[in-house]
Amino acid sequence: MAAKDLDRVRVVLNLPPAMKGRLDLAAERRGVSIKALIKVWVGDKLDRIPDLD
Template identity: 45%
Template sequence: MGKTIDIEEFEQKFDAGEDISEYIDWSSARRPSVAARRVNVDMPPHMIAQLDVQARKRGVTRQALIKMWLADRLEQAA
């Protein structure tokens, strides 16, 4: 997990629409009542390397980054 802040500051940032991802440990985040299914996606090595760079910048795992990005994109497409 990245930086830590108190709950009041976190809520202010969230309410203001600021990026709060650096304060969340996405690798351990869980959504109750949502069953996970495994999906395999083949990618060329250069894409995996770029994903790893972006994941490290955010302090999350590659898998967490992919899930966040897919969730954002699916929400935009809805």
């Protein structure tokens, strides 16, 4: 897979209402959108995978 293929990936999340509510509150506390909150969380998880360096 070429590097260009990894630039952007669209993901659809079907979250249960309770999870969406928790994400709303967490994003509001941080002053960001749910999308931004999820992107940072995923980025942090990917940074911890040693094979991706």
